[in-house]
Amino acid sequence: MANKNIYMYIISDSAGETASKLAQASIAQYEQLDIECHLMKRTFIYEKSDLMIALEEAKLVNAIVIQTLISEELVKISNEFCQENNLFYFDALSPVVDEISQRTGVEPTRVPGALHFLNENYFERINAMEFAVKYDDGKDPRGFLEADILLLGVSRTSKTPLSLFLANKNLKVANLPLIPEAHIPSQIWEVDPKKIVGLTNDPKILNAIREERMRSYGLSPNTAYSDISKIKEELKFADDLYKKIGCLIINVAQRSIEETASIILSELGLEDHSYFS
Secondary structure: OOOOOEEEEEEEEEOOOOHHHHHHHHHHOOOOOOEEEEEEEOOOOHHHHHHHHHHHHHHOOOEEEEOOOOHHHHHHHHHHHHHHOOOOOEEEEHHHHHHHHHHHHOOEEEEEOHHOOOOHHHHHHHHHHHHHHHHHHHOOHHHHOOOOOEEEEEHHHHHHHHHHHHHOOOEEEEEEOOOOOOOOOHHHHHEEEEEEEEEOOHHHHHHHHHEEEEEEHHOOOOOOOHHHHHHHHHHHHHHHHHHHHHOOEEEEEOOOOOHHHHHHHOOOOOOOOOOOH
């Protein structure tokens, strides 16, 4: 009988984020199905003794092993152990690192966790996160002129989470909520339209989101905030403004934050701005 109780072991010399994302993407294909997946992380492994403990644990439950180790010695030990014990394993780092080395003739530094070192890239990311918080929700329109990206949108079009997600890619992002009755800051017309993104949504979806938000506050879902006719007015106001500015427009309905961010990076030519986190 097939085993529907799966263990996945993440073995890494860093925080294990790369391997974890790969594991989670795989597990997501079996959500709501009759399969139970257990994700176990064994991270910051630098010594053979720690690696062997993790591998022996994985062996006990016949785990799927996903590893991101850069030490040639540890990679060899792990791969051989998995082969000898019939464990499925995936060495997510070595093949690509080795291929780059072959093509360039340059040996890798083989520094564990190199992507997450406290280097200039790291501190730029922290500055970008602080920028996103400081200039969230139109708090200070002067930040629009310093931003790499300015997000516009009516309430509940994912402006804040999108700002933070993009900030994690070292981009300075400001955002402004659009309300028909509110004054549009003059600084918006000083920003290069190529840096502005107008977010929109489908009226029915926005209505459902806003009604749920009211319920979460213990209030009646039927308010002016969630009224479908008012939502349509807000969206038309936003759409007219976007057309006047001449900016990129993205409908976030049925789109994840990651998907919307990917579109923005591609359309604004910012895909190579930073390392992926």
